[in-house]
Amino acid sequence: MTNGADAQPIDREHVMELITTVLAERPHLPDQLSETTTLDEIGMDSLDLIVVLSRFEEKWGVPYSGEETDGTAFDNLGHLADTLVARARTAGRELR
Secondary structure, three states, rough: OOOOOOOOOOOOHHHHHHHHHHHHHOOOHHHHOOOOOEEEEEEEHHHHHHHHHHHHHHHOOOOOHHHOHHHHHOOOOOHHHHHHHHHHHOOOOOOO
């Protein structure tokens, strides 16, 4: 990792993988997650969301804003992934 940005391309598949990996590490959340899993369904709170956003920023160097820490803005994990990919695109990161 150099300067907070991983050489791995940013695409939806990699973002979903990051989301599910990070959430699987959270002891109070279930291991079985999919794109259609809702945040309410798994009891994901704002701290869990901040952990995901922070890991995304660490891995790809794409910062997040405080507005994104409101879990009610995302219908499900797939929507969260789409939002992060769009955020990377807006930040000028290469997408594949």
